[in-house]
Amino acid sequence: MNIFKRLYNWILHWADTRWGVPALFCLAFAESSFFPIPPDVLLIALCLGLVSKSFRYATVCTVGSVTGALCGYALGYFLWQTPSGEFTSIANFFFDTIPGFTVEQFDYIRSLYEQYDFWIIFTAGFTPIPYKLFTITSGVFDIDLIMFTIASIISRGLRFFLIGWLIWKFGAPIKSFIDKYFNLLAIAFTVLLIGGFLLIKYIL
Numbered sequence: 085m086n087i088f089k090r091l092y093n094w095i096l097h098w099a100d101t102r103w104g105v106p107a108l109f110c111l112a113f114a115e116s117s118f119f120p121i122p123p124d125v126l127l128i129a130l131c132l133g134l135v136s137k138s139f140r141y142a143t144v145c146t147v148g149s150v151t152g153a154l155c156g157y158a159l160g161y162f163l164w165q166t167p168s169g170e171f172t173s174i175a176n177f178f179f180d181t182i183p184g185f186t187v188e189q190f191d192y193i194r195s196l197y198e199q200y201d202f203w204i205i206f207t208a209g210f211t212p213i214p215y216k217l218f219t220i221t222s223g224v225f226d227i228d229l230i231m232f233t234i235a236s237i238i239s240r241g242l243r244f245f246l247i248g249w250l251i252w253k254f255g256a257p258i259k260s261f262i263d264k265y266f267n268l269l270a271i272a273f274t275v276l277l278i279g280g281f282l283l284i285k286y287i288l
Contacts, residue, residue, distance in 0.1 A: 095121060099129035108141060109148035116152030117159060117216050118178070123149065127244060128259060131251040142241075142248030149240045150233070153209075153219040157232060160223025178220075193221045201227065202235050209239025211271050 098107035108130060112123040127145050131138040164175045171179070171187075179186060196204045205227075208218035222232050250258045 091121060092125065095126050096129055099126060099133055104130050104133075105141070105144055109144050112145045112148030113152035113155070115216065116149050116219050117156035119216075122212075124244075124247060127247055128251065128262060131248055132256055132259060135252055135255060138248035138252040139245065142244040145244040146237070146241045149209075149215075149244070150236045153215070153236045153240070154233065156216055156219030157223035157227075157229065160220035161226065162223070164220065164224045189217060190221055190224070193218065194225055197221075197225055197227060202231055205232055205235035206239040209236055210243050215240075 095107075095111060098104050101107075104126070108123060108126050111119065111121070111126055115122050123145050127141055130141045159174070163172060166172060193204075200207075205218055205222065207213060208215050219236075247262060250262060
């Protein structure tokens, strides 16, 4: 936990430097494929530092995250398994070192893709579910790339622009609210959205 706390503080310090925006892009890119800490922490710090540029920061964060998602997809597609179906050394490294990466999780996610495709990617992109787990598995399971990209743009864009809008609208007082409740609200919103579409499907 001390390692993650130091890493968290190291990320936040970029908000006080001239490299804040490039750092935000790099963090969003890395989080979509391998990095454990989400870019929201730096996005919030930058938006609070200059509220008028909140939507610009949200755009940078979205572009970085979607680009990283495509990188994660490529990693899964090209480097995750051998032609015979065995995991490569890269895959085993991820399984051994990154929280949330397990063989059992991969098998479970395969079944989710078969049922929900677009919605499972959207849910991973918008909620606190580890997004990187789904970007890589999308490549491993050869999920339709266009659908994957669209789902990533929508989900990541909604998440980061919602944060940017909240800070632009309410300023510093909203920070504690985002810290405490944003992830819960994101989950609730996703459940309601998917539930609404499922309800329409069964009614019609």
